[in-house]
Amino acid sequence: xxxxxxxxxxxxxxxxxxxxxxxxxxxxxxxxxxxxxxxxxxxxxxxxxxxxxxxxxxxxxxxxxxxxxxxxxxxxxxxxxxxxxxxxxxxxxxxxxxxxxxxxxxxxxxxxxxxxxxxxxxxxxxxxxxxxxxxxxxxxxxxxxxxxxxxxxxxxxxxxxxxxxxxxxxxxxxxxxxxxxxxxxxxxxxxxxxxxxxxxxxxxxxxxxxxxxxxxxxxxxxxxxxxxxxxxxxxxxxxxxxxxxxxxxxxxxxxxxxxxxxxxxxxxxxxxxxxxxxxxxxxxxxxxxxxxxxxxxxxxxxxxxxxxxxxxxxxxxxxxxxxxxxxxxxxxxxxxxxxxxxxxxxxxxxxxxxxxxxxxxxxxxxxxxxxxxxxxxxxxxxxxxxxxxxxxxxxxxxxxxxxxxxxxxxxxxxxxxxxxxxxxxxxxxxxxxxxxxxxxxxxxxxxxxxxxxxxxxxxxxxxxxxxxxxxxxxxxxxxxxxxxxxxxxxxxxxxxxxxxxxxxxxxxxxxxxxxxxxxxxxxxxxxxxxxxxxxxxxxxxxxxxxxxxxxxxxxxxxxxxxxxxxxxxxxxxxxxxxxxxxxxxxxxxxxxxxxxxxxxxxxxxxxxxxxxxxxxxxxxxxxxxxxxxxxxxxxxxxxxxxxxxxx
RNA sequence: GCGCCCGUAGCUCAGGUGGAAGAGCAUCGGCCUUCUAAGCCGACGGUCCCAGGUUCGAGUCCUGGCGGGCGUACCA
Numbered sequence: 001x002x003x004x005x006x007x008x009x010x011x012x013x014x015x016x017x018x019x020x021x022x023x024x025x026x027x028x029x030x031x032x033x034x035x036x037x038x039x040x041x042x043x044x045x046x047x048x049x050x051x052x053x054x055x056x057x058x059x060x061x062x063x064x065x066x067x068x069x070x071x072x073x074x075x076x077x078x079x080x081x082x083x084x085x086x087x088x089x090x091x092x093x094x095x096x097x098x099x100x101x102x103x104x105x106x107x108x109x110x111x112x113x114x115x116x117x118x119x120x121x122x123x124x125x126x127x128x129x130x131x132x133x134x135x136x137x138x139x140x141x142x143x144x145x146x147x148x149x150x151x152x153x154x155x156x157x158x159x160x161x162x163x164x165x166x167x168x169x170x171x172x173x174x175x176x177x178x179x180x181x182x183x184x185x186x187x188x189x190x191x192x193x194x195x196x197x198x199x200x201x202x203x204x205x206x207x208x209x210x211x212x213x214x215x216x217x218x219x220x221x222x223x224x225x226x227x228x229x230x231x232x233x234x235x236x237x238x239x240x241x242x243x244x245x246x247x248x249x250x251x252x253x254x255x256x257x258x259x260x261x262x263x264x265x266x267x268x269x270x271x272x273x274x275x276x277x278x279x280x281x282x283x284x285x286x287x288x289x290x291x292x293x294x295x296x297x298x299x300x301x302x303x304x305x306x307x308x309x310x311x312x313x314x315x316x317x318x319x320x321x322x323x324x325x326x327x328x329x330x331x332x333x334x335x336x337x338x339x340x341x342x343x344x345x346x347x348x349x350x351x352x353x354x355x356x357x358x359x360x361x362x363x364x365x366x367x368x369x370x371x372x373x374x375x376x377x378x379x380x381x382x383x384x385x386x387x388x389x390x391x392x393x394x395x396x397x398x399x400x401x402x403x404x405x406x407x408x409x410x411x412x413x414x415x416x417x418x419x420x421x422x423x424x425x426x427x428x429x430x431x432x433x434x435x436x437x438x439x440x441x442x443x444x445x446x447x448x449x450x451x452x453x454x455x456x457x458x459x460x461x462x463x464x465x466x467x468x469x470x471x472x473x474x475x476x477x478x479x480x481x482x483x484x485x486x487x488x489x490x491x492x493x494x495x496x497x498x499x500x501x502x503x504x505x506x507x508x509x510x511x512x513x514x515x516x517x518x519x520x521x522x523x524x525x526x527x528x529x530x531x532x533x534x535x536x537x538x539x540x541x542x543x544x545x546x547x548x549x550x551x552x553x554x555x556x557x558x559x560x561x562x563x564x565x566x567x568x569x570x571x572x573x574x575x576x577x578x579x580x581x582x583x584x585x586x587x588x589x590x591x592x593x594x595x596x597x598x599x600x601x602x603x604x605x606x607x608x609x610x611x612x613x614x615x616x617x618x619x620x621x622x623x624x625x626x627x628x629x630x631x632x633x634x635x636x637x638x639x640x641x642x643x644x645x646x647x
Numbered sequence: 648g649c650g651c652c653c654g655u656a657g658c659u660c661a662g663g664u665g666g667a668a669g670a671g672c673a674u675c676g677g678c679c680u681u682c683u684a685a686g687c688c689g690a691c692g693g694u695c696c697c698a699g700g701u702u703c704g705a706g707u708c709c710u711g712g713c714g715g716g717c718g719u720a721c722c723a
Contacts, residue, residue: 043666050703080667168723284721295650302721309723337651338718363652364717405660408652410716426671432685443682450682505663517661520670531687536679544682580685
């Protein structure tokens with residue numbers, strides 16, 4: 001193929017435009033969002049119409065007539081208010097397939113980043129309590145954004161920052177001490193502004209397990225310090241293992257105290273002083289952040305001589321810069337948005353660019369259970385933890401839930417829905433489509449043939465022999481995409497070709513939900529294509545037809561689709577299973593434990609029952625349990641609901 | 648008061664460089680003798696919060712409202 005079809009279309013249109021006496025009008029081609037609007041569309045007639053004083057549709061007709069036949073274009077039409085829609089022939093629309101197979105698990109990657117370093121800082125939870133769902137959203141977002149950047153040629157560094165000193169850690173230590181004393185029956189209440197969650201008592205119990213009664217009557221600072229260190233270490237460990245269970249790893253954990261111990265905070269004060277933008281007022285030391293667009297000046301050092309949070313924040317970002325990260329993305333909850341202006345202002349005072357660092361601020365996560373909102377509060381001790389959520393719905397579902405919405409949109413996490421209907425979750429649709437393609441390709445490799453009339457026992461054997469003779473050819477590396485003429489095939493092929501553009505856009509906009517939407521759409525096209533060729537429906541449209549050339553082309557399409565789904569899931573940090581098992585819960589069919597070799601009737605019975613009986617009002621029905629258990633290997637919805645209530 | 652975010656189908660939400668209104672759930676109706684029905688096909692469902700403006704064209708951009716969320720510390 002000499003030139004891309006788009007170039008030929010554009011050239012033909014530009015010639016036609018010039019003929020109509022409107023040279024210089026830019027011809028732009030765009031991908032219509034809907035398949036029925038063709039492979040490419042142009043708005044040039046509508047731009048031209050007012051200049052020529054003629055109706056746009058008439059101009060469009062005229063343009064088409066003048067453009068004539070275009071190589072690679074099957075047909076063209078005037079549509080809507082005056083769009084020109086071009087439909088490529090099958091060879092052109094399937095032209096991405098060889099490239100997909102060539103690139104394999106790198107298909108979709110790009111090199112916009114050109115190997116530059118970028119830091120993504122996310123989660124950054126303080127060791128004063130367990131990770132909650134807001135941290136979960138951040139973990140999913142930060143990791144997915146880092147992955148997107150890696151896919152587009154950046155070298156991503158994942159960093160977790162935490163405050164391991166200061167007033168809140170003091171209160172944590174005091175809270176642990178109170179709980180510790182309570183173990184011995186002493187009436188020492190947790191401080192009013194301390195941490196009241198159950199986990200504090202657990203820490204105290206663990207502390208006693210480690211140290212016995214040694215600190216029982218020790219009210220010294222050293223005892224408090226021991227508890228502080230113990231609690232921080234334990235919570236830090238809990239965060240790391242929790243994130244690991246969630247599938248997120250960090251390159252570096254950066255403690256706030258390091259900024260003090262290595263003198264960076266002091267250096268930052270000095271450097272800011274030298275800018276002449278600091279002043280003293282009311283006994284405190286201020287920085288003129290208003291010079292850089294902040295709403296008011298900020299205190300750097302309080303009148304009691306201790307620094308505010310603002311100062312180490314600036315020092316920390318100077319450390320990032322000096323470590324070579326001139327591109328930094330901070331993923332934070334929107335409740336931190338007030339700090340972004342002042343931190344950037346402080347950094348500008350030190351000569352950093354105004355857009356450093358970049359922020360992705362996600363809106364809050366609220367959780368509803370039984371139709372009621374649950375409020376998060378570390379101090380009240382009533383909140384839902386990330387670990388609890390992962391235990392309930394699994395890491396994959398939780399991750400996808402957090403990613404499928406724009407970060408700046410409020411996320412309502414309906415626990416009931418996530419529990420009872422998790423198998424209807426889009427992530428299963430995508431993973432299932434992938435597993436389905438794997439099975440199909442497996443059948444293809446075995447030489448299985450479907451279709452009425454061709455089912456003589458010798459047919460598979462014959463194909464197997466041919467396949468063996470021709471080696472890899474059966475896998476379709478040299479298949480002819482022009483044979484993919486059915487609508488479902490062409491729609492799918494076209495969609496697969498757009499994957500790299502979606503990854504690039506998602507990365508540029510720090511928008512993982514774009515990938516989610518793409519995957520769901522692709523999975524839908526895969527399923528439509530698959531169903532259209534289902535043996536019971538249209539065996540002549542199946543990939544497993546007897547005609548070898550057609551079979552090759554369709555199996556190539558399946559391989560390409562599998563590659564795209566697998567890569568897309570990898571971009572989000574999700575698994576691409578080769579096989580998905582349904583597990584029929586023992587409540588159906590009286591304790592029939594069913595695993596891999598399930599009799600088909602069992603599956604169908606459960607599925608039918610599941611559909612026939614919606615969830616009744618008191619609790620989960622057998623039907624909903626059947627659906628829940630499908631998610632695989634986890635407790636039934638009933639027992640999970642109980643554990644949720646207990647948590 | 649001021650700042651940021653949100654307002655799209657009954658519900659939860661996607662909507663690219665401004666271009667032809669979408670998905671899932673819910674409801675209703677079809678589709679398993681043969682590749683996994685965790686699926687597919689169809690129907691129903693819209694004042695894209697309101698009012699102006701820019702434009703050949705606005706869910707998208709601009710201005711002003713209305714409604715909701717979050718923030719607005721010498722807290723951490």
